[in-house]
Amino acid sequence: MAKRKLSNSQIVCFTLLWGILCYMLLTYSKEITSETIFAIIASGIIVFVPIYKNIRSRNGNKS
Template sequence: MRKPLNNAQCITLTLLWAALCFIVLTSAPKIDGPLTLMLIISGALVFIPIIKSIKSRNK
């Protein structure tokens, strides 16, 4: 099993995801369903491993 992410890695991943969302939202001509679905799915792909890592660190 992999080592859990440390705090700096969690913060870096979160900030990079937020920056990517900001770029996508500001460059999109309009905010529609597929765009919001993509942002939700990307958030899940980013935050589920972070949450699992924090939970495994606390054990």
């Protein structure tokens, strides 16, 4: 699979969308359970690990 470089605006959009979805999950759930916490942590890993790798590779190419 080809690697795609993310722009700063795309990273901000992904972060804001993830934050809004987490807020909605916490607001509309009747109670906060371990499944809710797991969903937030797992989605955070899915969203932020590729962003971290993209930023790290972007900074590594400039040196």
